[in-house]
Amino acid sequence: xxxxxxxxxxxxxxxxxxxxxxxxxxxxxxxxxxxxxxxxxxxxxxxxxxxxxxxxxxxxxxxxxxxxxxxxxxxxxxxxxxxxxxxxxxxxxxxxxxxxxxxxxxxxxxxxxxxxxxxxxxxxxxxxxxxxxxxxxxxxxxxxxxxxxxxxxxxxxxxxxxxxxxxxxxxxxxxxxxxxxxxxxxxxxxxxxxxxxxxxxxxxxxxxxxxxxxxxxxxxxxxxxxxxxxxxxxxxxxxxxxxxxxxxxxxxxxxxxxxxxxxxxxxxxxxxxxxxxxxxxxxxxx
Numbered sequence: 584x585x586x587x588x589x590x591x592x593x594x595x596x597x598x599x600x601x602x603x604x605x606x607x608x609x610x611x612x613x614x615x616x617x618x619x620x621x622x623x624x625x626x627x628x629x630x631x632x633x634x635x636x637x638x639x640x641x642x643x644x645x646x647x648x649x650x651x652x653x654x655x656x657x658x659x660x661x662x663x664x665x666x667x668x669x670x671x672x673x674x675x676x677x678x679x680x681x682x683x684x685x686x687x688x689x690x691x692x693x694x695x696x697x698x699x700x701x702x703x704x705x706x707x708x709x710x711x712x713x714x715x716x717x718x719x720x721x722x723x724x725x726x727x728x729x730x731x732x733x734x735x736x737x738x739x740x741x742x743x744x745x746x747x748x749x750x751x752x753x754x755x756x757x758x759x760x761x762x763x764x765x766x767x768x769x770x771x772x773x774x775x776x777x778x779x780x781x782x783x784x785x786x787x788x789x790x791x792x793x794x795x796x797x798x799x800x801x802x803x804x805x806x807x808x809x810x811x812x813x814x815x816x817x818x819x820x821x822x823x824x825x826x827x828x829x830x831x832x833x834x835x836x837x838x839x840x841x842x843x844x845x846x847x848x849x850x851x852x853x854x855x856x857x858x859x860x861x862x863x864x865x866x867x868x869x
Contacts, residue, residue: 584666585673590682590723593675596635597725606631609726609753610671611717614638615655615771616664619761623730624670626758630728636665637675637720643687644712650857655771675724682719692718694748696834697741701850702861703835705825713738714745721751729753734760734768736848736863737835760862762788768862775858783819787851787862790815790827794849795864803841805829808849816853825852825859832865843868 587593600607608631610623620636627634638661645651658676665671692714697703703710721729729746731739743755760768766788767773767781776784790812797808812827831838832846841847850863 584662584671586662587673587675588677588681590677593635593673593677593723594725596673597723600633601725605633606727607725608634608728608730609720609724610634610636610730611720612636612638613640613654613771614661614676615657616661617761617769617771619732619734619769621664621668621670622761623732623758624665624668626756627728627730628670630730630754630756633672634670635673635675635724635726636661636671637724639675639677639682639716639720641682641712641716642679643683643715644709646706646708649706650772650775653857655774675720682716688715691715692745692749694741694745696836697737697744698835700830700835700837701737701826701828702852703737705852710738710741714741717742718745718749718751721746721753726753728756730756730758732760733757733865734770734862736850736865740832740835766792768860770860772858772860776855780821780855780858783821784853784855784860786816786819786822787853787860790851791849791862791864794829795866798841798847798849798866798868805838805841805847809837812849812851816851819853819855821855823854825854827851841868 608627610627640654691711693711698710739757746753765785767785794808809829816824828850830848845868847866852861
């Protein structure tokens with residue numbers, strides 16, 4: 584498995600793949616890989632010939648009070664885990680200076696409406712940073728396919744939209760969230776949790792799963808389900824609610840009335856100490 588740290592070497596690798604007629608599948612990550620990331624890499628291996636896992640802690644998607652400095656960086660262990668299971672042909676692990684040689688970028692990618700609510704409200708500038716780095720990674724790595732986890736559902740829909748709108752020619756694939764036995768979605772930030780917080784953290788999954796049950800059982804009142812989600816979060820005494828929301832999947836705006844045929848996203852974000860955890864359920868309304 585190759586470990587590539589420069590844009591020029593990454594482009595050279597991609598050109599060689601093209602000459603060989605191989606398809607390239609990209610798995611963008613910020614490292615600190617867990618079973619959820621490995622599931623993405625496994626899916627990637629089903630989608631093409633050469634799998635590239637990018638490992639880059641992208642400063643531009645962190646706010647000034649967020650955990651950029653503390654975010655775990657475990658490149659050596661990440662590479663070992665990928666190589667042990669033969670999940671990647673190459674790891675692209677550039678430095679900040681390699682991706683942003685002039686410091687913070689002067690050119691940004693923004694996606695309207697889809698970024699107005701949920702994490703777009705709670706983390707101003709976050710999705711601008713995500714959209715910009717993903718576009719840069721696509722330009723550098725030249726993938727045919729890119730694989731993303733659906734735990735970050737809003738991110739997934741934003742990236743799918745920008746890829747279509749900018750005619751980037753990359754197929755965007757979503758992979759279901761990998762969970763612990765008690766339902767907690769795997770996240771690199773779970774390691775921030777104290778033992779007491781870890782006990783309460785599965786409330787996120789319970790809330791969005793209950794919202795899905797409400798819809799599947801015939802409840803069509805978005806406001807009522809939203810209020811139920813918010814009240815359920817209060818059972819976690821150590822948690823601090825960021826949002827509990829029902830949005831449509833078209834533009835991620837809150838919905839009040841749910842209709843047959845819609846795709847709804849029940850989404851939550853909760854702080855436990857310094858850890859901000861998110862979860863969701865993507866629901867096809869019968």
